[in-house]
Amino acid sequence: MPDDVxxxxxxxxxxGLTRGSRPVLRNIxxxxxxxxxxxxxxxxxxxxxxxxxxxxxxxxxxxxxxxLEGIDIRSLEPTALRRRVGMIFQTPVIFEGGVRANLxxxxxxxxxEKLSAALEAAGLPAAFLDRESSALSVGQAQRVCIARALVRxxxxxxxxxxxxxLDRDATARIESLLGSLLERELTIVLVTHDLGQAxxxxxxxxxxxxxxxxxxxxVDQIEAAWPGEELS
Amino acid sequence: MIHAAIHVxxxxxxxxxxxxxxxxxRLRLENDLLIATIRALVQLVAVAAVIHLIFSSLGLxxxxxxxxxxxxxxxxxxxxxxxxxxPVLALTAISTAAGTALLVLFGxxxxxxxxxxxxxxxxxxxxxxxxxxxxxxxxxxxxxxxxSLELEARLALGLRAKQALTTYTRRATSIAxxxxxxxxxxxxxxxLPGAFVGTILGGGSPFRAAQIQLIVLFMLLGAVSLASMxxxxxxxxxxxxxxxxxxxxxxxxP
Numbered sequence: 001m002p003d004d005v006x007x008x009x010x011x012x013x014x015x016g017l018t019r020g021s022r023p024v025l026r027n028i029x030x031x032x033x034x035x036x037x038x039x040x041x042x043x044x045x046x047x048x049x050x051x052x053x054x055x056x057x058x059x060x061x062x063x064x065x066x067x068l069e070g071i072d073i074r075s076l077e078p079t080a081l082r083r084r085v086g087m088i089f090q091t092p093v094i095f096e097g098g099v100r101a102n103l104x105x106x107x108x109x110x111x112x113e114k115l116s117a118a119l120e121a122a123g124l125p126a127a128f129l130d131r132e133s134s135a136l137s138v139g140q141a142q143r144v145c146i147a148r149a150l151v152r153x154x155x156x157x158x159x160x161x162x163x164x165x166l167d168r169d170a171t172a173r174i175e176s177l178l179g180s181l182l183e184r185e186l187t188i189v190l191v192t193h194d195l196g197q198a199x200x201x202x203x204x205x206x207x208x209x210x211x212x213x214x215x216x217x218x219v220d221q222i223e224a225a226w227p228g229e230e231l232s
Numbered sequence: 233m234i235h236a237a238i239h240v241x242x243x244x245x246x247x248x249x250x251x252x253x254x255x256x257x258r259l260r261l262e263n264d265l266l267i268a269t270i271r272a273l274v275q276l277v278a279v280a281a282v283i284h285l286i287f288s289s290l291g292l293x294x295x296x297x298x299x300x301x302x303x304x305x306x307x308x309x310x311x312x313x314x315x316x317x318x319p320v321l322a323l324t325a326i327s328t329a330a331g332t333a334l335l336v337l338f339g340x341x342x343x344x345x346x347x348x349x350x351x352x353x354x355x356x357x358x359x360x361x362x363x364x365x366x367x368x369x370x371x372x373x374x375x376x377x378x379x380s381l382e383l384e385a386r387l388a389l390g391l392r393a394k395q396a397l398t399t400y401t402r403r404a405t406s407i408a409x410x411x412x413x414x415x416x417x418x419x420x421x422x423x424l425p426g427a428f429v430g431t432i433l434g435g436g437s438p439f440r441a442a443q444i445q446l447i448v449l450f451m452l453l454g455a456v457s458l459a460s461m462x463x464x465x466x467x468x469x470x471x472x473x474x475x476x477x478x479x480x481x482x483x484x485x486p
Contacts, residue, residue: 057475058384078476083390093385106391145385152390 005070009034010055010085010156010187015064017050017211024050025061026211032156037178037188039202041195041222047211048191052158055189056085068156085156086149091165092141094133099144102133103151110151121184122147123177139170146177156187163197175201195223244269286351293347297354301327304362311366312467314481315373321466325365329459330357333451342447353451360452361459364408368460372404372467376480383478393472401464408460416449425449 008031017025025047032038040048053059055066057078066073073081095102103115116126122143136144142162149157163171178188178201192198198205198219205222207215215225247269254261286292304326309319334354336342343349376383379400386396419425427448431441473479 056388058387058477060473060475060477074475079390079392082388082476087385087388089381089385089388091381093382095382095386106386106389106395148389 002070007034008032009069010189011067012051012055013065013067015051015054015061015066017047017054017059017061019050024211025054028064028208028211028213030206030213030216032187032189033204034187035182035185036203037182037190037201039198039205039219039222040189040191040208041193041198041205041226042208044193046208048193048208049160050211051208052087052160052189052191055156055158056082056087058087083152084154085158086152086154087158088142088145088149088160088162090161092138092145094136094141094144096133098129098133099131099136100129102144103129103148105148107151114151115147118147118150119144121150121181123173123180137170139166139173142166142170142174143177146174146181150181150184154186156189157181159188159190161191161193163192171197195219195226198222283351287347290347293351296351300355300358301330304358308362308365308369312369312373315369315467316470316481318369321369321463321470322362322365324466325369325459325462326358326361328462329361329364329455330354332458333357333455336454337447337451356448357451357455360412360456364412364456364459365463368404368408368463369467371407372400372464373481375400375403376471376478380480387476387478393476393478394468397468397471397478401468404464405457405460408463409457412453412456416453419445419449 010032012028012030015025015028016023028051040051042048050059054061055073057073068076068081068084073085076084095105099119100115103118104110112129115129119126119128124140124143124147128140128144133141133144142165146157146162163174166174175197178190181188190198190202202219204217205215205219206213207222207225215222247265251262251265253259254265286296301323305319305323308322308326312318312322315321334350334357337353338345338350343353376397383396383400386399387393415425420428425445425448428441428445431444432438436444471478471480
């Protein structure tokens with residue numbers, strides 16, 4: 001595998017998406033580096049979430065392509081792709097049953113150690129496996145969602161404003177968690193409208209406006225390109 | 233004929249009493265009572281005449297069946313607005329469920345294959361399947377719209393679209409079946425059901441009435457279940473897009 005594919009396993013080439021008659025993404029070309037958090041920032045309606053959803057085929061772009069380790073994701077089995085490219089949503093989504101049932105959701109039996117390890121990697125003690133979902137705080141629920149993605153051994157994690165429903169403490173815990181997740185050599189794409197958060201957790205970023213990439217680089221470059229007030 | 237008219241007139245005396253009481257008590261219900269009575273008389277005599285005509289001809293019976301099926305499909309299809317191909321989907325669900333039940337009942341010689349039996353049985357089946365189709369289809373769509381984030385979370389975890397939809401098809405189907413299941417569970421406990429009363433009034437024994445009522449209940453339970461399941465299955469297929477995606481009619485996203 002070429003070095004640039006190893007370093008940037010997730011790539012987007014000339015991506016275009018139209019919803020109805022409204023262009024949502026326009027000719028987006030970018031790549032996401034392995035082992036770092038890349039922040040996708042921009043105002044509401046800029047196309048951040050739509051871009052994210054194109055990366056695991058929850059949305060199908062009209063033009064362009066997305067490649068994972070050099071392979072067009074359209075040629076991959078969608079269910080297998082989505083296990084390799086996990087996704088965390090704004091609001092934690094917890095299914096019926098306890099934490100264990102959630103981690104095992106849609107998977108064949110997994111070893112107890114793997115479930116415990118995923119929980120611990122998400123910043124929760126292994127004892128949480130036996131906890132009822134209804135007993136979780138929103139922050140804990142979001143970390144269970146992260147553990148649930150980790151059980152699937154993803155290479156990429158997409159995060160769509162994962163702290164927008166959380167209080168300050170829970171947000172801080174998730175942000176510090178991102179650093180430890182990088183030790184797993186994950187590629188993390190974080191959609192946020194909070195430039196402060198991008199600065200705290202991301203090494204690089206993309207500024208999207210009106211469906212177009214207007215700046216790309218480190219967070220200072222993104223901030224410099226932002227035409228108005230702070231994003232947050 | 234004169235006998236029958238006298239019997240109806242005797243029953244009508246009760247309405248007369250109600251009108252007199254209404255006037256005496258100044259309840260101002262006389263007009264409503266009168267209009268309801270006249271409408272019932274005209275409508276039922278007209279329906280009886282039409283059904284008498286239909287029963288006398290196989291061609292007219294077949295036409296009546298198609299009219300019932302068309303009206304039911306149009307009504308249910310109208311309820312399924314926002315679901316592409318709603319009327320065709322409703323027609324498929326209703327005709328599959330009602331058709332299967334008719335095939336079993338008349339193929340198994342439970343009832344004689346004559347218009348006198350086919351038309352009322354088909355009417356009951358089509359009517360109940362129409363309701364089940366509307367309720368399950370509408371409920372299914374609403375569930376998906378309400379739970380779009382939850383649904384996407386299931387897909388994002390690597391479930392196939394069909395698997396991800398299972399929870400919602402189950403909920404919609406069970407809601408559509410509640411009235412029929414409850415009616416079956418409580419039959420005879422709360423009120424005596426229509427077929428039972430009809431058979432008794434027609435001179436049948438209580439056991440014959442129970443037998444007829446059981447046939448009616450079982451056929452409705454089977455057909456309504458089949459209609460709901462067919463509906464949610466067909467709606468699922470409409471919403472499942474390429475790449476194991478679920479494409480809802482109006483995506484609740486910016």
